Amino acid sequence: MRIELVKRPERSQLFAAFSPFIALGLTLIAGAIMFTVLGKDPVEALYYYFIDPLREVWSLHELAVKAAPLILIAVGLSICFLSNNWNIGAEGQFIMGAIAGSILPVMFPEFQSWIVLPLMLLMGIAGGAAYGAIPAYLKVRFNTNEILTSLMLVYVAQLFLDWMVRGPWRNPEGMNFPETRTFSPSAVLPEIWSASGRANWGFVFAIVAAVALWFMLSRTLRGFEVQVLGQSPRAGKFAGFSQSRMVFFAFLVAGGLAGLAGISEVSGAIGQLRPTISPGYGFAAIIVAFLGRLNPLGIIAAGLVLALSYLGGEAAQISIGVSDKVVRAFQGMLLFFVLACDTLILYRVRFVGSSAAKTVEATQNV
C-alpha cells in the first residue's frame, strides 16, 4: 500500500479550520501512548500539561511572559519565510536588540526620565534590525546563503553578549559576577496588571505587532508583494517588485521585532543583561511561525500553545516526575502532527493498494 497526494482544486476550507484540532488530537493520543510507556497515568499527565497551567491567574501571567517573545519573533519571521528568506538567526537578532536597547540603562544609569524607556525600545528595534541586515546584505550583495550566515551570527552574538557582561559592562557592584547593573525603575518595562502577576507590556507589543503585520499581509500592496515574491520570484519580477528590496525588508522587520522582543524581555522580565538572556526563543519562534502557518493571527495562538507546553512540562515534571526531555519530544511531535495535518488543506490523501501502486510504477517506467 502506498499514499498518494492529489492536489485539491482549491484550499479546503474545512481542513483549514479543522487541521489544527486533528493535529492536537493526534498529539494527545501519541502523548498518552508515550506517557503510558513511561509508566505514567496518561490522563493525569495530559491534565498537568494542558489544564493545570491555565487554572491560576499568576500562571496565565506567566503564559503571557513566555509567549510574548515567541510571538513577537515569530510574526517577524513569518514575513521572512513567506518571502522565501530563511532567517534562522532570530536568536542573534534578539540578543543584539537586547544589547543595543540596554545601552542607556547600563552606560547612563543616572539618566532617568520618562523618555528612557521609549528610547530603549527604539534602540532595541534598531539593534535587532541592524544585525538582521547583515545576512540580508550578504545575500543581496554576495548571494551568500542566509540560513547559514544568520545562524553563524547567532553564535557570534552570544559570545559578544558574554564578553560584554563579563568585560566592559560588568556591574561595578556585582562582586565581579557576569551581569550588568540592574536597570533603574525608569528603564523597566512596566507590568500590565501588577496586582495579579508579572506579565509586562511585551505581551501587548506582541499582539499589536501580530495584528499590524496581519493587516499588512492581507490588506496592503506590500503584503501582496511579500506573497508574490515568495511564491514565484519570476512573477514578482514581472510585476515590478524588487527581490533585493524584499530581502532587506523581510530581514529588517524580523530583526527589528526580534530586537524589540530582546529588549522587552531584558527590561521587563529580567531587569539586567546576563550571559544568557534567552532559552532559545529565536529557535522556538521558528516552530511557532510554522505552527501558526505563517499567519500572524495564527501565530498568536501558536505562541500561546507552545508557551503552554513549556509551563505544562514544568507542572508535569514537578507533580508526576515526567522529565524535561519529554517536553521537547512532545513539542517535536506536536509540530510533526501540525505539519502533517496541514497537508490535508492543499491535498487529498489517497491510499493506493500495492498492486495498483505497481501498475502506476510500471506505467511510469515505460
Next chain:
Amino acid sequence: MKKTILSLAAAAAVMSFGTMAAEAKVKACWVYVGPIGDFGYSYQHHQGLLQAKEKFGDELETAYLESVPEGADAERAIERFARSGCNIIFATSFGFMDPTNKVAGKFPDVKFEHATGYKREHPNVATYNSKFHEGRYVQGVIAAKESKAGVAGYIASFPIPEVVMGINAFMLGAQSVNPDFKVKVVWANTWFDAGKEADAAKALIDQGVDIITQHTDSTAPMQVATERGIKAFGQASDMIKFGPTTQLTSIVDDWGPYYIERIQEVVDGTWKQSDIWGGMKEGHVVMAAYANMSDEAKKLAEETEAKIKSGAFNPFTGPVTKQDGTEWLKAGEVAEDGVLLGMNFYVKGVDDKLPQ
C-alpha cells in the same frame, strides 16, 4: 459553559491527585540549572536531594526542576514551587539570585536557599556555597609533586570569581612545592561541551603540560588524559571510573550534609537566615581517594588536607603577590572572604590574562 466544564475537570483532578502525599511533613524543592544527567554540577546537587530523601524517608516530600534557564524562566520555576507547597526551596545556580529574592519577598513563610550568591534581601533567604578552592589547593600541591614538566593545564569554564579563585588556589598550592611551577589556562567558554573540553585537553597536552585539571563539568578531559597517558584531576564528582589509572583525586561537591541539616532545621522550626560557606571542615568539599601518585605526594596531600580541614591553614595565606607584581597579602595575612568572593585577579605565576 466551557468554564464550568473546565472547573469541573479541575476539581475532579484536585480530588484524585490531591491526596497523594498527605503524610509528608516537609516538602523540599530544588531548581537546577542543568540536566541532572550532566554528571557534574546539577548531578551533584541532585545527589544531595537523593541523600536527603534517604535520610528523611516518608517524612520528606521532594520535587525538582532541571534545566531551568537563567533569566525569565527561573522566576516562574521558583514561584511555582513556592505556590505548590514547598517549605524550603534550593535555587542552585548563581543566575537564580535575583528571582529567588524577588519570589521570597512574596512568600515570607517559605524558606529560600540560594547557592553561590550574595544577596539576602529578605529574612527568609539564606545563601550557601562551598570552598572548592580548598580542594584545588591540595590539587596544586599534588600537581607540583607529580609533574615532571613543571607545568599543568587548567581547563576553565567562565571567568567568574569562583573559577578565578580556583585557579589561584591551585597555583598557590603548586608554588608551595615548586616556586617555578607554571599553569596554562584555556577558557572553554562552556560548562559543558564534552567535545570542546576534550579538544582543550588535547591542546594543552600538545603544548607540553603533563597534568590536567578542569573547572568544566564533563569527564572528557579525564578520558583524553588517560589516552595520552598523563594524569588528571576530576571535577564535581568522583570520576575514577573514567580514568582508573589517571585520576589523582577529585573534588567532590557533597551538598547532601548541608541539605539534610537545613531541612532538619525546617522540621524543627529552627531555620534562620545564614550565609554558609562550607569547606572541607564542614564536609561540603570531599577529596576522592588519592590514587595514581607517589607515596610521597600522597602523604603531602593528606597532610595538606588535614591542615585545611582542621582550620589551621587557609590556602590564601600571605605572602602572596598578584600577577602584576604588587603585593596582595603580607606574610601571615589571611584573605578576607569578601575579597575572595569577588576575586578578579591572578596571583603571580599564572600564564594567562584575565579579561577585564
Next chain:
Amino acid sequence: MFEGILITIATAATPLLIASVGELVVERSGVLNLGVEGMMVMGAVTGFGVALATGSPWLGVLAAIIVGALFSLLFGFLTLTLVTNQVATGLALTLLGLGLSGMLGESFVGQPGVKMDYIYIPVLTDLPLVGKLFFGQDPLFYVSLLLTAGVAYFLFRTRAGLTLRSIGDNHTSAHALGINVIGIRYLAVMFGGACAGLAGAYLSLVYTPQWIENMTAGRGWIALALVVFASWRPWRVLAGAYLFGAVSIGQLHAQALGIGVPSQLLSSLPYLATIVVLVLISRNRRLTMVNTPASLGRPFVPDR
C-alpha cells in the same frame, strides 16, 4: 607536538565531515533536512547504548547507522510523502531527537563508554612524525575519507549519481523523464540519516566515549553550514571540515600560549571564518549557480 595537533584537528573534523557528506547527498537530491543535529544525537545515544550493552563498538556504530536512517525516514515521510515544509520538519526532527535521546540515555549518564581502538599497523604506525597521523588513527577517520571519495565518485562519475543530481536540479523534468523522484529522494534522505547517525556514534564512541545529554552541542548545525560552504562539492566539504577543525583547535592553542585576546573573540573565530569563506565562495555567482541544486527545499508532488 605537530603531529598531535594534526590528529586533534582530524578528530574534531571527522564527525563534521561524515554528517556533512551525508547531508550533501540529501541536498543534491533537492531536499533540505535541517534535522542533522537531531539525527546525530540519536546516533550518539544508540551507538553508546549498544556498544555498552554488547561491548562491541562496531555493533554500536552499526546500530547508530540504522537508527539514524530510520529516524530520517520520519522526516522523509513528512516532507516527501506528505509534502510538508522541509525547514519546519527538519527543525521538528531536531527537537524530537534531542528530547528522545535524552529520555533514552537517562541510564547511561555517568557510565564510561566503550572506546573504539586506534588502528595499529606494525612498522607503518611507528614511523616517526607521520606514522600515527596516517596509519594510527581511529578506523572511522579512514571511513570518513573513503566516504568522501565514494560520494564524490558516485555523484560525478556514475549514472545513478547523475540521476540524483538531475532530480535536485529540476525535479519536474526528472519526473517527466520517468525517474522515480520520490523514491530516490527517500534513499538520499536515509543515506543522510545514516551518515548523521554514524557521525553521532563517532562522538560517543571515539571523540568522547561517554553519553551526555545534547552532546552534539551544535555540531549538526556546523555540518549543515559546511555543505553550503563547500558549494555542494564533496572534496570542498572535506576542506571545510578541516578548516573549521583547525580554527577551533587553533584558538585553544592560542589561549594556552597566553596571547591575551578575549577568549570569546577566539571562540567566535570559527563562525566568523565560516561567514567570510561563505561570502568569498558565493561571490562568484556563476560558480555557485552551477553547483546549487535548483530544487533545494522545494516541494514536489508528481502529477498523475
